[in-house]
Amino acid sequence: MSSGGSIPFDRAAEVYDETRRSTAEASAATTDLLGRELEARQPCLEIGVGTGLIGLPLHRAGIRMIGVDLSAPMLGKLVEKADGHLPFALIIGDATRLPFTDDVFGSALARHVLHLIPHWRHALTELVRVVRSPGVLLINIGFNEGPWQEIGDHLDARIGETARRVGLDSSRGAELDDALAALGAGARELPTVWEESELTMERYFAEVEAGVYSWTWNVRPDLLADAVVETKAWAADRFGGFNQVLEPRSPSVWRAYDLP
Ligand SMILES: C[S@@+](CC[C@H](N)C(=O)[O-])C[C@H]1O[C@@H](n2cnc3c(N)ncnc32)[C@H](O)[C@@H]1O
Helix, strand or coil, X not given: CCCCCCCCCHHHCCCHHHHCCCXXXXXXXXXXXXXXXXXXXXXXXXXXXXXXXXXXXHHHCCCCEEEEECCHHHHHHHHHHCCCCCCCEEEECCCCCCCCCCCCEEEEEECCCHHHCCCHHHHHHHHHHHEEEEEEEEEEECCCCCHHHHHHHHHHHHHCHHHHCCCCCCCCHHHHHHHHHHCCCEEEECCCEEEECCCEHHHHHHHHHCCCCHHHCCCCHHHHHHHHXXXXXXXXXXXXXXXXXXXXXXXXXXXXXXXX
């Protein structure tokens, strides 16, 4: 289907789970945190459900889920992980044009997807339309400090920020809060989940060069190669050894937006 400028993840389906690593502890803590918000507001729609890293554990914890994603291969992986059976309804569709009537869900969630959608505000309007009051939207936001952010900023400056991101800058929680406030939803920050990480610069830059991250897909190869060479030299100077774990733990922050 047409992606409307959004970035579908067909080419990442095979490596997605391996490269967007989360420990079992962090995954369990996330399921627990979100599950508590969702249990009284079901069913829950996840837009950009992907391979089900969030949706599948919630389903296993007893939350009634429905998933929408542009990418059939990503949804195929989700089904594979559920032993080849459809664990809950999965729909190939666009978050900016949801194929549902109004007020059919008790809640919705979105992680790592609004930055891929140029018309991310339309996606929010759609979520508010399909979730009934008093429902909740759970949205993961980025954080904007630490060594990885510095490396990202450095790459942005060389490549052009717009090449790295087509939709919401998810490190700007305030922009999301404002957009949802305009739709009548008030923000609450949920307790931070800490993710342990073993990511080294060695591995990160190898993954950038291998095109693992979606932001690399639309960057001219020569521009990307130059930016990586330059950023590697800068990062070696700034942070030292490429084989050390750069940020042993990082925060995963969720906001709950209550619909009146
Ligand atoms: C980075 S993955 C995140 C997957 C999952 N939410 C997670 O946290 O692991 C982004 C997913 O959003 C999907 N996607 C991108 N734009 C979309 C859109 N407009 N509507 C629905 N899904 C979209 C991609 O195909 C991909 O599967």
